[in-house]
Amino acid sequence: MTVVVLGLLLVGLVSSPGWERVKEYFFSPEAARESWRAVLEAMWLNVRLFVVCEIGILVLGLLIAVARTTRSAWLAPVRVVAVVYTDVVRGIPTILLITMFGFGIPALQLQGITNDRVVWAGVALVVSYSAYVSEVFRAGLESVHPSQVASARALGLSEGRILRHVVVPQAVRRIVPPLLNDFVSLQKDTALVSVLGVLDGVFWATNYANFNFNYTPMVVVALYFVVLTVPLARLTDHLQKRLVERERAGAR
Amino acid sequence: MSALLSVRDLRKSYGDRVVLEGIDLDVEPGEVVCLIGASGSGKSTLLRCLNLLEQTDDGTITFEGSEITDPRTDERAVRRRMGMVFQAYNLFPHLTVLQNCVLAPRFAHRRSRREAEARARDLLGRFGLGDFADVHPDRLSGGQQQRAAVVRALCTSPSLLLLDEVTAALDPELVGEVLGILRELAAEGTTMVLATHEMSFARDVATRVVFLDAGRVCEEGPPSQVLGAPLQERTRAFLARVL
Ligand SMILES: Nc1ncnc2c1ncn2[C@@H]1O[C@H](COP(=O)(O)OP(=O)(O)OP(=O)(O)O)[C@@H](O)[C@H]1O
Ligand SMILES: [Mg+2]
Numbered sequence: 001m002t003v004v005v006l007g008l009l010l011v012g013l014v015s016s017p018g019w020e021r022v023k024e025y026f027f028s029p030e031a032a033r034e035s036w037r038a039v040l041e042a043m044w045l046n047v048r049l050f051v052v053c054e055i056g057i058l059v060l061g062l063l064i065a066v067a068r069t070t071r072s073a074w075l076a077p078v079r080v081v082a083v084v085y086t087d088v089v090r091g092i093p094t095i096l097l098i099t100m101f102g103f104g105i106p107a108l109q110l111q112g113i114t115n116d117r118v119v120w121a122g123v124a125l126v127v128s129y130s131a132y133v134s135e136v137f138r139a140g141l142e143s144v145h146p147s148q149v150a151s152a153r154a155l156g157l158s159e160g161r162i163l164r165h166v167v168v169p170q171a172v173r174r175i176v177p178p179l180l181n182d183f184v185s186l187q188k189d190t191a192l193v194s195v196l197g198v199l200d201g202v203f204w205a206t207n208y209a210n211f212n213f214n215y216t217p218m219v220v221v222a223l224y225f226v227v228l229t230v231p232l233a234r235l236t237d238h239l240q241k242r243l244v245e246r247e248r249a250g251a252r
Numbered sequence: 253m254s255a256l257l258s259v260r261d262l263r264k265s266y267g268d269r270v271v272l273e274g275i276d277l278d279v280e281p282g283e284v285v286c287l288i289g290a291s292g293s294g295k296s297t298l299l300r301c302l303n304l305l306e307q308t309d310d311g312t313i314t315f316e317g318s319e320i321t322d323p324r325t326d327e328r329a330v331r332r333r334m335g336m337v338f339q340a341y342n343l344f345p346h347l348t349v350l351q352n353c354v355l356a357p358r359f360a361h362r363r364s365r366r367e368a369e370a371r372a373r374d375l376l377g378r379f380g381l382g383d384f385a386d387v388h389p390d391r392l393s394g395g396q397q398q399r400a401a402v403v404r405a406l407c408t409s410p411s412l413l414l415l416d417e418v419t420a421a422l423d424p425e426l427v428g429e430v431l432g433i434l435r436e437l438a439a440e441g442t443t444m445v446l447a448t449h450e451m452s453f454a455r456d457v458a459t460r461v462v463f464l465d466a467g468r469v470c471e472e473g474p475p476s477q478v479l480g481a482p483l484q485e486r487t488r489a490f491l492a493r494v495l
Contacts, residue, residue, distance in 0.1 A: 145341050147338055147340065147341035147342070148341060148344060150305060150338065151336075151338060151341070151343075151344075151401075152344075152355075153305060153331065154303055154331055154334075154335075154336035154338075155355065155356035155360060155404075155405075155408070156328045156329075156331040156332035156356055156360035156361075156408070157328075157355065157356060157360050158328060158359075158360070161359045161360070165344075165347075165355060165359065166344055169346050170344070170345070170346050173346065
């Protein structure tokens with residue numbers, strides 16, 4: 001049934017009057033041949049940006065989450081800062097942060113810091129995503145049963161040891177699926193650096209389109225992004241499923 | 253001053269709700285003290301105050317000769333000398349039974365991993381859990397889990413063991429095995445304070461039974477007296493309800 005429907009749709013699409021033009025603009029074999037390599041090289045920037053930012057985001061996100069969940073009195077100011085940070089940052093569109101950091105900071109011509117737009121775009125991504133990821137971490141930390149902390153405290157463990165050996169490991173297990181979801185989203189958002197005129201995959205394809213009136217490289221970039229995200233998405237599903245099964249087994 | 257633990261006029265409220273209204277209690281080395289009392293009478297609160305999991309409002313607790321209610325007390329040093337087992341959720345589910353057992357010896361007592369593991373395996377073996385050392389708690393029955401929690405508390409050789417209704421969350425057929433291990437410990441001279449609803453256990457094992465009523469010690473004495481021939485009307489009323 002699905003096959004028939006899809007088949008009919010495909011036939012309809014291909015036989016429609018505009019199909020020849022669509023084929024020429026979006027699926028031109030010459031343009032694809034000409035661009036796939038260059039686009040791939042430009043995509044390498046997106047991949048590097050993703051990996052480096054992800055590490056920064058995980059570290060910063062965890063720190064913010066821990067700051068927000070601790071109850072010690074002398075950390076109260078840190079807690080306020082963390083709350084304001086997550087609230088403010090989550091309200092600002094990522095693309096705006098990237099433009100502000102990427103164009104704004106180099107424009108200040110400050111001594112001793114880099115003017116590299118890619119670096120600042122990366123910082124903007126870390127700032128933006130750490131606010132979201134810290135909320136994921138926080139949900140995880142708070143999902144650990146209070147008795148677990150009481151048990152650990154009763155054993156004479158220090159607060160740092162409790163966090164490290166008891167709370168964080170349990171929290172992380174539970175938040176892997178939502179965390180991976182944010183990874184997928186970050187992977188795509190690395191494309192936002194193209195607004196800075198940085199030569200990433202998307203910028204390359206946009207340029208090509210402007211000069212050659214052909215959008216095939218965009219399709220190529222899209223394919224690359226899909227190829228990158230699909231494994232991550234499948235992994236998320238898989239881990240989510242395993243988690244559900246495990247919790248069920250644990251609840252016996 | 254030979255008591256291992258002495259509590260004087262201990263008071264604790266949560267907001268307006270007064271939970272402990274001046275508790276006096278002494279525990280000598282080797283004693284097994286059973287706290288009994290209606291739900292809400294303050295048994296758990298008292299135990300949590302004893303190892304400083306709750307802040308007390310007034311009164312003193314002296315443990316091994318030092319006043320631990322003193323604000324300058326190193327709470328962790330106190331807890332390292334006292335073991336505590338709760339009603340449920342004791343074990344850390346992401347660690348194996350052995351890893352659960354060596355956490356405190358390694359990271360609170362700074363023992364070597366080797367030494368800690370050897371002692372933990374030895375204790376697990378002695379209490380019939382030798383085969384479960386390397387599995388996660390979710391593979392254990394409820395009774396085995398509570399036994400493992402007791403063994404974990406023993407791994408640091410505490411001088412006092414606090415147990416809060418450790419059998420209350422178990423199916424009736426699993427209660428016996430947990431009480432069995434407590435019986436063994438009592439026979440070895442382990443000092444324990446335990447909150448319990450198991451009156452027959454209290455009768456058999458306790459050296460002293462303390463009946464808490466509305467945040468006060470209403471009656472205390474040997475089990476034969478408190479459970480057999482109570483002096484207080486309130487004790488009689490409570491026992492009539494639970495027995
Ligand atoms: N964290 C808390 N905040 C407010 N009230 C509390 C808190 N913990 C305990 N209480 C109250 O203190 C009273 C004594 O509770 P506690 O748990 O010590 O009783 P218990 O004797 O252990 O009862 P049970 O047999 O049901 O375990 C109860 O009325 C309870 O509602
Ligand atoms: Mg209780």
